[in-house]
Amino acid sequence: MTFNDKALAVRLEGCAKTFPDGTKALQPLDLSIGAGETLAFLGPSGCGKTTLLRLIAGLDIPDPGGRVWFDDQDVTAAPIERRKVGMVFQSYALFPNMTVAENVGYGLKIAGMPRERRRKRVDELLAMMRIEALAGRSIDQLSGGQRQRVALARAIAPRPRLLLFDEPLTALDAKLRETLRVEINGLLRQLGTTAVYVTHDQAEAMALGERIVVMSHGRIAQIGTPHQIYHQPSDLFVAEFVGLMNRVDGEWKDGWLHCAGGRIPAGANGVPGSDGPGNALFRPEHARLTQTERAHVRGTLSAAFFLGDRTRLLIDGIGAGPVTVDLMGPVDLAVGATVPLEILSLTSTSSPRETGVMPS
Numbered sequence: 167m168t169f170n171d172k173a174l175a176v177r178l179e180g181c182a183k184t185f186p187d188g189t190k191a192l193q194p195l196d197l198s199i200g201a202g203e204t205l206a207f208l209g210p211s212g213c214g215k216t217t218l219l220r221l222i223a224g225l226d227i228p229d230p231g232g233r234v235w236f237d238d239q240d241v242t243a244a245p246i247e248r249r250k251v252g253m254v255f256q257s258y259a260l261f262p263n264m265t266v267a268e269n270v271g272y273g274l275k276i277a278g279m280p281r282e283r284r285r286k287r288v289d290e291l292l293a294m295m296r297i298e299a300l301a302g303r304s305i306d307q308l309s310g311g312q313r314q315r316v317a318l319a320r321a322i323a324p325r326p327r328l329l330l331f332d333e334p335l336t337a338l339d340a341k342l343r344e345t346l347r348v349e350i351n352g353l354l355r356q357l358g359t360t361a362v363y364v365t366h367d368q369a370e371a372m373a374l375g376e377r378i379v380v381m382s383h384g385r386i387a388q389i390g391t392p393h394q395i396y397h398q399p400s401d402l403f404v405a406e407f408v409g410l411m412n413r414v415d416g417e418w419k420d421g422w423l424h425c426a427g428g429r430i431p432a433g434a435n436g437v438p439g440s441d442g443p444g445n446a447l448f449r450p451e452h453a454r455l456t457q458t459e460r461a462h463v464r465g466t467l468s469a470a471f472f473l474g475d476r477t478r479l480l481i482d483g484i485g486a487g488p489v490t491v492d493l494m495g496p497v498d499l500a501v502g503a504t505v506p507l508e509i510l511s512l513t514s515t516s517s518p519r520e521t522g523v524m525p526s
């Protein structure tokens with residue numbers, strides 16, 4: 167985790183949000199963001215990510231009783247212009263009638279920075295975002311990726327103490343999203359500014375968030391590093407929302423899950439608490455083809471996709487739906503073939519929940 171002495175620490179205490187029409191977008195929650203940390207908010211549509219971001223930005227205030235702290239300052243009622251935050255949205259929110267350079271320098275001009283200093287700072291930012299050549303262009307002459315670079319440069323120009331991103335890459339194509347994701351990551355490391363990044367794309371959250379806040383129905387389902395979220399999900403929702411997860415239902419008995427197609431060992435993770443109905447969770451990369459006599463389960467190949475670095479198999483007859491298994495390299499199996507599988511490890515959801523408070 168990156169910490170930066172000059173960066174801002176943010177803390178939310180008992181923050182809930184109910185809209186005038188009665189919609190309870192956020193249940194009361196606590197959250198701490200470390201100085202210099204990049205935190206990703208991840209969750210399905212409508213789970214409250216944007217509402218939480220707006221409380222931090224000062225675009226909304228929490229229900230009575232909630233508090234927002236910037237370092238040791240209570241900013242609960244402070245409007246956005248007093249919070250010194252930079253924001254980047256999915257819709258670029260650029261000024262169409264200004265050039266790229268004017269857009270980037272806008273906040274500096276409003277803040278009263280003298281022309282010469284402003285010009286230097288704008289040049290520096292255009293170079294940082296590798297858009298120097300576009301300085302004199304108008305916004306409607308830019309591609310989506312270029313517009314988002316301008317929006318980024320404009321957001322960081324006034325050296326905000328906190329950067330807030332709301333799905334900034336959603337409108338871009340997959341390749342460009344990946345390029346900009348890497349650039350934003352580099353930029354945040356270089357600046358050391360505290361940042362919150364809202365997304366419903368788990369790959370983006372994993373790549374950018376030093377910790378990820380997984381949200382569901384206005385609550386925090388789990389907070390943890392990408393590794394913790396992926397390997398020790400707090401519950402079934404997180405397990406199935408982040409990455410692909412196979413769920414096989416059956417009956418636990420003496421450390422084995424008896425299911426359609428065979429039986430799966432609890433293994434080192436020792437998942438079940440007691441014998442009886444239950445399920446086993448495993449990632450596509452945690453199963454492999456084996457000889458028939460060593461197989462834990464057998465199913466029928468319903469589809470195979472060659473993905474370059476791996477082959478993805480969909481196998482029927484084990485779980486309620488098809489089980490997904492990823493194997494390195496090409497696989498020589500015909501649809502309809504019997505597939506004997508060894509399950510290497512299960513994912514446990516029994517890890518203790520984090521509370522939302524930063525580890526000290």
Ligand code: ATP
Nearest residue numbers: 185187189191210211212213214215216217218366
């Ligand atoms: P998305 O990924 O689709 O943007 P989100 O996780 O950011 O979703 P929010 O925009 O925070 O979700 O919305 C949370 C809930 O609050 C949703 O049910 C939404 O319909 C509701 N909501 C948001 N803004 C308002 C509002 N101004 N008035 C009433 N309900 C609202």
